Amino acid sequence: MRDFSQSLPMSLLRAREAVMRQFRPSLREHGLTEQQWRILRALAAIEAAEVTELARTAFLLGPSLSRILRDLEARNLIERKTAKTDQRRSMVSISKEGVKLMASVAPSSEAIYAEITQRFGARKLAELQEMLGELEQSLAGPGAGDGAGAEE
Amino acid sequence: MRDFSQSLPMSLLRAREAVMRQFRPSLREHGLTEQQWRILRALAAIEAAEVTELARTAFLLGPSLSRILRDLEARNLIERKTAKTDQRRSMVSISKEGVKLMASVAPSSEAIYAEITQRFGARKLAELQEMLGELEQSLAGPGAGDGAGAEE
């Protein structure tokens, strides 16, 4: 079997970790985890979103999002109100405090991203992202199960 | 600020998730998590390894590895014995049962990997891995902290 350290999953894992290692210290100084930061960024770009929509945007599973939203709400970084037309849905939005926190983190975050871009090269970065998108596309859909197991 | 769904961390996260989604069902059928599978694969390639070395190979943090090794040992998939020359170190190796389990998972795992390679294209896959390696390299070393915070 192929040396697993050369496998695609490991390559992706190591690359992502190398990138996130750059951001984590800064986020940590502001009391945010990577996932919390993703949610705030997603919310900052829109007025309000339903939980399910937010999960899709921030690429988090429902249960994780539920917990994080509970915590962010307790910290007054986001606000919730149930939708008028459907009591099941809740509309989530970023609070004033949330906006303020984002403003305090954004400069450092931008600087780190710029540093990464500069180190790796802007053109290569664009190429890489293009390929990652294609990979994602090529694996979307029916799934590459091996057929040996129960498809259910 | 850049639409965060287009950011490098998100691209890497989505790509990796797209890949792992292919493998998880098969691993799950065999009662293994992704991390447990990584450890078994790493161990299968060598006679025995120290915990620290294994952590580096399987790309796991010490605490995660400690827990997982405890569980794998309880399931008799691995074996441990403390090193003769240094009582602090323990040598970990895969057990017969572990080898058997690997043999039962490997075919499906290989098939899935082949399917991914075929869908995305072998040449592109090689290119992608090359770029991921370069990204990792370019971010190794001093760290791209923004300098605004405490370097400690």
Add this chain to the structure above:
DNA sequence: CGCATCAACTTAACATGTTAAGTATTTTCG
């Protein structure tokens, strides 16, 4: 209308990620 079904979350339970602290053993050096 009323019941079965579906939809949107939320909770629960267990595994891992992440940082800090603890433990046991070795090494370094005065």
Add this chain to the structure above:
DNA sequence: CGAAAATACTTAACATGTTAAGTTGATGCG
């Protein structure tokens, strides 16, 4: 030699990943 520092793990504590089950509010339909 023996105390201090370093090394190799392990535990602890809290956050998230992942799947299954539970809750509550909508919807479809006879």
